[in-house]
Every structure is written in structure tokens, then in C-alpha cells.
Amino acid sequence: MADGRQAVERIQEKFPDAVLDSGSFRDQHWVEIEIDRLVEICNWLRNDPENAYDCLVDVTAVHWPDAPRPMQLVYHLFSYSRNDRLRLKTRTGDTGPVPTLSDIWKAADWNERETYDMFGIRFDGHHDLRRILMPDDYTDFPLRKEFPLYRG
């Protein structure tokens, strides 16, 4: 279905200095952008009628401990009117901060809380950044790579 191909091209055209990387796998297209442009680009992706990504399907992160900026945020967007998906990525340091997208999509609220809970990434401007799955007094962030997979 060439998900997100046009949107990636449009982002490259409109925000050439914000794009760090882009690519595709099995015809699913993704783009990685500078974190300080995240809110601006997301606002545009949501409100621009050519993009119209009215739904934030998922927010998550991937931990790459050896990278200079080890935390990779991954956002999956979906446009109901265009039936198109887009994978948007950005990079940040070990604990963030990442600007919250909960003012753009309400779906970001709980998903960002989960990302904080699992990775320890702080979301700037989030109105209620508490743990969501782990107990409040828990001190670790289980989905980070240094967290042991099993007691060996």
C-alpha cells in the first residue's frame, strides 16, 4: 500500500533541515526527524488537509544503548480520511526530555505514560506523567536494555 511514502516526501520537501533519516521496509515508510521540530511537524501532519493524520495509533520507544542518543521514539500515525499510515521517529538522550504530543492527540496521554514507565523517558509538558503499569514506588525501567531479561 506504500504506507506513508507521500507523507515522507512532503516532510522532506517542507522541512528539509529537520529530516535526519528516512527509509522503508516492506513498503512501510518511515522518517526520522530532529526532536526540536517534533511538535511543529506533528501539528502540521495533523492539521494540514493533505496529510490529515487525525489518529495517533501508538507511541513507543526503542533503546539502542550504544548510540550517541540512545532513545528512539517511534510514533505511528493514521489518517482515517486517507487510509494511510506513517511511522515517525525521533531521537533523544538517555532520559529525554521529549516534548509531549498530548496536546495534539489525546491518545498520547496514556501511551507517553507507558513509555515513561518502561523506559524512563521524560515527556516535557505532559500534565500527568506518572507510572501506569508498574507500582508507583518502583525504581527501574524494565524495557531498557540493561534491565536483565532473566535472572541467570
Add this chain to the structure above:
Amino acid sequence: MSKDHTFERHPDNPDIVTMNMGPSHPATHGVLRLVLKLDGERVESCVPHLGYLHRGMEKIAENRTYLQFIPYTDRMDYLSPLAANVGFALAVEELLGVEVPPRCQAIRVICCELARIGSHQLWLGTHALDLGAATVFFHTFKDREWHYDLVEDLTGARLTTSFTRVGGMAHDVTGDWLRKLHEFVDATPGRVDEYESLLTKNAIWLGRTQGVGRIAAKEAIDYGMTGPSMRASGVEHDVRKDRPYSGYENYDFEIAVGTEGDIYDRYLVRMEEMRQSCRILDQAMRNLPEGPVNIDDPKIFLPPKKQVLTKMEELIHQFMIVTEGFECPAGEIYHSTEVPKGELGFYIVSTAGRSPYRLRIRSPSFNNIATLPHLVEGGMVADVIANIASLDPVMGEVDR
């Protein structure tokens, strides 16, 4: 998840009470805990607390081969494990770039729709029971046993089905099983009519559900709501139609859509979905293609047991797949399927290994339940229960 166990009266106004609903209460459909601030019977605020069923599946997946993760998908939405089995298998197949034979696709459609009917039967029974209509519960649970008999006949288990494999199914269906399924599919639309006769025009039911727990289409999309709960608000979107998988484009069925976005419409949408599932099942059974159910790739799919016991090559393949798993190419995919609760997505990041570098499970119930404060705040405390049931959350999937 917070540790406070509160029942506090406001120091100045004894009518204002902060209290727990759940986590262990039949009407919360699992271990959902809500901290409600009540002014008399009116809900001022509702704060859900999750995590009581958190098992860390996404972390576990990083330490398992792809095949070993299938049993975990049973334990996500434990009311429709077959649908989650199919969703995960499809995601890994997309990562591998393989397509299963037509017969396997049709059997998977049968699995998904059978799971949908069973899940909706449980939802309806408990939903009605929560609102005091106990009769419906007995009807749906009787029929749900019938559905479970079929599932058990097919997979050997009622709940822990683990029926899919990457590249196929655990085994083929038998003619005898299809005959039994036929009886079920023939009877179910009539059964749905019977459930409806108890509720659709029932004055108490209407009073409890119409105009209660309303959410507009725009809001539903904004919250990331999916599935029948969202379609009740008038959004005509279904993964099966908009980006068909497993051959759904070949089936003739309609998406049930509501208009009001209240509890009553969410009820009507699911009732219609059961009928449509029967239509799909009927078509799938009638046109079940002949041929193999599994891909012919010994590096990915387990060889037949008979050959493992007699042939060297097959023994080696079996040993390798079971002990080490198969290699996936480096890459990342997001694949979603329409499970009974909504859009179940798997985001897999692979760095060319035998287990995922990162597996993200986008669960529909998690996003659906996030709308709960919006639905219940300002309403009556008794409607909280009706609202929870109308979203049909499964905590195994919310917490993962």
C-alpha cells in the same frame, strides 16, 4: 498502579467521597481499579489505575524466539486468543515476507470470526448482568460453551489455543469439525435475535444505555479508540475492510456503524457484528480452498512429525527451529488486525536475529479504556459500570 487504598470523606462536605472501584470486583471485568471522586451519586472525577495484570510481555518477547511467543498471545486477550494468535503470526510473516497458502488464510478467517462471536457473547452476558438482566447471561453463556466446545475440538484447549504457527497453522481442520461449526453458524443468528428480544426494546435497558456514555466521532479518534466502540460513534473504519489481511477482501460482509456513540449504539454494533461474523464464517466454510495449510519452507515451518521420526534432514530442521528458532531479516514492521476489541497491532523491530530486538504490542483495550474518564465524569456512579462493560476491556490486553 498506585498503592493507596482510599475511602476518604471530604473534611468539609461529607457528601464528597473518594473511593476505590475494583480492582477486584466483578463489574470491572478483570482487575481494573478506578479511583472515583463522588459528590453524592455523581462522578466528579475518575482516575483509572492499571497494571495489576502486567506480565512484561514486551520484555519477555526479547528473550524468546518468534515461535515461542505465540503462547503469550493467548494470554493477552484471553477471551479471543485465536484472534491474537492470527495477528501475531501475520506480523511475523510480514517481517519475513512470506505468504501462507489460501487454505490457511481461510482457516485463519474462521478462527478470527469464531473468536469474535465468542468474545461478544461474553461481553453481552456480563454487560447485561452488570445492569441487572441476569437472563441474558444464562443464554449467552450456554451458547458460549458451544463456541468453546468448537475451540477445544479444534485446538485442544479452551483458552490457551496457540493455534497458529509462523507460516501456517498447528494442523488442518477436519471435515467433522467443519460440520459441527456449520451447526453453530446456522444457529447463531437466531440466538442473536433471541438475545435482542430480551434487550433491544427493553425499557430498563433503554433507560440505562441510551444517551449514556456518549463520545463523538472526533473525540473517539483523538483518543485512539478503535473497534466496535469507535464504530458506534459513526466512524466507518474496520481494518478488515480498509487494509484487508488473510483474504478478507474476498468476503462479502458489512461494517456495523452506529450514530449516537452511546452505550446503546455500542451494544447494537456488537450485536450486528455477530451476525456479520456468521456471514463470513458461512462463506469461509463454503469456499474453503483445498491444498496445504502451511508454507513449504523447512527453515521456517516445522516438518511433519512422521518425517521427523524417520528422516535425518527433517529431524535437523525440527531440532533447529525448536531450539534456536528461525532467522528473521533486519527491518521493522507494524501490522494490525481487527480483533474483537479493535485494532491489535504488533510493531516488530528486528536486527536480523532469532528473537525480536523490540516487540511492541498496540492493544485496543488500552486505548479504549483511556476514554473512560471522559465517558463517566459528570454522570452517575451506577453508569460507570455500564460504561466499563460497553467498552469491553480485557485487562490481560490492557496490561500485557
